[in-house]
Amino acid sequence: MKAEIYNPIERKNKKKKTKKIIAQILLYLAVLLVVLVVLGPYFWMVSGSFKSGLEIQAADVTKPELEPKWIPRKITLENYANVNKTVRMFDYFRNSMIISTGTMVLSIIISISAAYALSRFNFKGKNALAVGVASTQMFPGIAFLIPYFILFTFANKYFGIQLKNTYIGMIFTYTTFAIPFSILMLRNFLDTVPREIDEQAQIDGCSRGGALFRVIIPLSMPGIVAVGIYSFIMAWNEVLFASILTGRETKTVAIGILEYITAQQARWGGMMAACILVSIPVLVIFTSMQKQIIEGLISGATKG
Amino acid sequence: MSQKVAKKTRVIWFVLPALLCMTFVHVIPIIWGAYISFLDLDIYTLAQWTKAPFIGLQNYVQIFTSKFAVGQKYLRSIYTVIIYGLITIPVGYVIGMLVALLLNRKFVGRTLVRGLILLPYITPDSVAYNVWRFIFQARIGLVNKYLLRWGIIKEPVIWLVGERALYPVIISSIWKGWPFACLILLAGLQSIPLELYEAAKIDGASKMQQFWRITFPMLQPVTKTLLVLNAIWNFHAFNQFYILLGSDPGKAHVPSTFIMQEAFKNLHYGRGSAMAVILMLIIMVLTVFSLLVKRGGSHES
Known part of the structure; x- marks a missing residue:
């Protein structure tokens, strides 16, 4: 504790360290955002391919209980078949x-x-x-x-x-x-x-x-x-x-x-x-x- | 001497296949297309096209007179494609630049992410734009789902037909187009010598200053190439409009879709060719202009 107060160099280093950590977190968040934007449509494509025709057609954005979902309510292979x-x-x-x-x-x-x-x-x-x-x-x-x-x-x-x-x-x-x-x-x-x-x-x-x-x-x-x-x-x-x-x-x-x-x-x-x-x-x-x-x-x- | 002659004849054999292909698909059709644009060639005269009436500049006059709705619509399609390019090209460039700067830093999984961001670029147009078409559906689409949930709209918006049709095309084209800019810019970034940054750091330059004084100027050749290519290709735009909006995009027609409709649906081959010639002239002027700008720029530096 004492050292922290009396040693300005170490204090500065610590400040620098937290700044660095924040910068790192921001960097990874930015990368995550890019990856999500790139992959979003592919997730939607894959999820759509496993949904039944009924589920897709019955979806309705105006009704919260019928909103189109990222995860199929019931996974089906009928589209591939x-x-x-x-x-x-x-x-x-x-x-x-x-x-x-x-x-x-x-x-x-x-x-x-x-x-x-x-x-x-x-x-x-x-x-x-x-x-x-x-x-x-x-x-x-x-x-x-x-x-x-x-x-x-x-x-x-x-x-x-x-x-x-x-x-x-x-x-x-x-x-x-x-x-x-x-x-x-x-x-x-x-x-x-x-x-x-x-x-x-x-x-x-x-x-x-x-x-x-x-x-x-x-x-x-x-x-x-x-x-x-x-x-x-x-x-x-x-x-x-x-x-x-x-x-x-x-x-x-x-x-x-x-x-x-x-x-x-x-x-x-x-x-x-x-x-x-x-x-x-x-x-x-x-x-x-x-x-x-x-x-x-x-x-x-x-x-x- | 005889050896020289022999050599010459041999070169011909090497280039001949390529020359023949290009003559048949590029040279002859372009010249012929220019000729057709002076004919009143439609489905009735197509069977005996040599007898199709020669009407001089009539097709061109029709495009540029306000009496003819077709001409007005065509001019509007040129305007649309310019607006489309003025939005998609700069936005795609800025996103590509930001992500390139991001990916030029060191972090875990960088190689993987660099590969991932190329996905939109390599995905076939027919796949990518059909997925976006699904996303932009009014009642079952993702876009309306989130806009409604966040309270931005009150009821589902019809995106793909009518007034707003250009928005989904712009958004999905930006999504598909920025990785190419990013890839090229990233390669450019990696060719900038690190010593420049070290010298700037010693001089006490901030990150912002480093970008505007070193990175951006050093990327100028790449930037120019990118912008010139994009500006020319912008006028080729077809797939994104045809797949997202169908064969008749209505008010969001661009030259390629409009000519296609005029020639192959309304069967006015002559007038369609005249429109194609106008499109080519625009592109040629643009190319010459951008080459001059590019050359002027390189003399300065």
């Missing part, structure tokens, strides 16, 4: 898988070769090409959609090529959406692989193509993975073109999910269960590759 019953969700899931995987593969192949040319060759119009590739990002999808739709109509009418409502048409469309960013991202990546390495490989008797496949591609695997994931997720999530160009046979999850709510019936529980199913591939891919994707995003945004 019936997820494919009224809406053909499994078909849409398969369509999305095929279209997204196709987009991923095609986009990787096309952007590797273009990025390789931009990174390793010197040719006329190289900068114009890079700028042209980047500038496509500027235009809104709706600006292409009308003429593109008519183009699809005429490809069918005059050449008999069915592109609307086909996997090929959608894969081709989405690949083109994915490649501008992919090319620029991979080019950045290839630029970090020293040229001496492929020169050395060529001296050791590799052809240029051999150097590409045996040396450069293995070295730029993280970049290729990031590009593949970006393309897959882009195709999985796209709404605008899917809403016009897909039909019964090719409808993707991003559009199909809207079918749970119709003018006649609102199946929110089913929709929330479907939302969880649709998120799974994206979340799995993302969490397993978090580091590469974030690096790619940051370098894309800061250099591009």
Whole structure:
């Protein structure tokens, strides 16, 4: 006690300590707030997916006893069991898988070769090409959609090529959406692989193509993975073109999910269960590759 | 010499696939779209589009004359998307900045939280906005539940139809958009040399001064890139409006949803194309302007 009164330094230290503790508490409270705001809608989604249709529809915000609750009154699995019953969700899931995987593969192949040319060759119009590739990002999808739709109509009418409502048409469309960013991202990546390495490989008797496949591609695997994931997720999530160009046979999850709510019936529980199913591939891919994707995003945004 | 020629032809093969794709999906449709905007192309003339009457600037004139309700509605949609951007972009930026500063401190579980905050960004639009649509339902939604409980409103508000439709879109887009800003700003924060802060501390600068004199100026390049990207992408806005408000958002139409309705529901392809061309011109002017600003800024520093 005495020391506290007579020793100003220790007193000061104590004051500093309590201040520090308060600062720590505030810090954790702020972090908690952020986490709650981020996770709130997900809690609501999960809770909704376990509620019975009756519970959701009977809820009424004006009556305290019928207020919508965070915890389901009675947990049910009916939404998961019936997820494919009224809406053909499994078909849409398969369509999305095929279209997204196709987009991923095609986009990787096309952007590797273009990025390789931009990174390793010197040719006329190289900068114009890079700028042209980047500038496509500027235009809104709706600006292409009308003429593109008519183009699809005429490809069918005059050449008999069915592109609307086909996997090929959608894969081709989405690949083109994915490649501008992919090319620029991979080019950045290839630029970090020293040229001496492929020169050395060529001296050791590799052809240029051999150097590409045996040396450069293995070295730029993280970049290729990031590009593949970006393309897959882009195709999985796209709404605008899917809403016009897909039909019964090719409808993707991003559009199909809207079918749970119709003018006649609102199946929110089913929709929330479907939302969880649709998120799974994206979340799995993302969490397993978090580091590469974030690096790619940051370098894309800061250099591009 | 012959080697050089051989090299040149080889480059073509590397870029050709990408070039072909972009020509078919970007170049040709844009040029063709500009041409269609001069035609009276609707569902009747679509079957023989070459015979669709060429009406010059008629489609454009209609958009800009007050007689035509369609034109007025389109101009209103441009106004709406600007208001939408003027709110969502700054708010998203400020939240992203505050959280980035928070996550730049040391605390237990930081890596986990840094991963968690990316969830809204990576969640598919169709999932995120449908969940928000559920949250904003009038009778069964969470928002009305809490507003009623706290006495802010007296009876349930209908959010997704009518006058107030823009609010739910703004709130859910901010929720989904700030993590991207935060991610980029956090990367920027980590690249600021710590010595600067140590020197400032020795000079007796307060935390606030440190932020405004060091952190904020050092983040300027990143900030500019973010704002330019967001300003351009803002005019692309479609998903959040289409999913939350449906194919006809009424008074909360933005250019993309309105053009979609005009072209694919009312089947006026010509007029829809004219609207799309106007939208593109706005974006182009904005891009050139922001590039100039960006370049001017970097010369100063």
